Amino acid sequence: MDEQFIRDRITELRLQKDVTERKMSIELGHSTSYIHSIASGRALPSMTEFLYICDYFNITPMEFFNDTEHTSAQQQRAIQYIRLLNDYDTKLIADMLERLYRPE
Incomplete structure (x- = not known):
């Protein structure tokens, strides 16, 4: 598991939820480019933000990292x-x- 997995998984979940990077960023309380900066590799979420992202998708951290069964x-x-x-x-x-x- 690496940083790219985290970026890709956030993108995958975001697309499943059918929400734009901009909308997700705003709904998480960040600037409009927050999720784009994660997806593009310029940043990674802090642990606190990661937990908020899991809440946003209504999944547990364990479900986030389960890449074999979605x-x-x-x-x-x-x-x-x-x-x-x-x-x-x-x-x-x-x-x-x-x-x-x-x-x-």
Whole structure:
């Protein structure tokens, strides 16, 4: 994992969210060129800013660095709700998903 991965991953997530560099910069509370400076290699976000970026995309830092398995926006939304459930309800959802899953 290197600096280029971080730049590329931010760009990938930004494009998935269908937001411009300018809009994302402003929504994070920075100058209009903040995200462009990261994408172009002129800067990297601080740890605090990295955590804000993860929040912006509604992902955990672990999900940010997971470059082998990406989740769609709908999957991320479902995961957010599952995290709010108690253990009993989470088990019910997992059982239902297991029943619905049909490998191709």
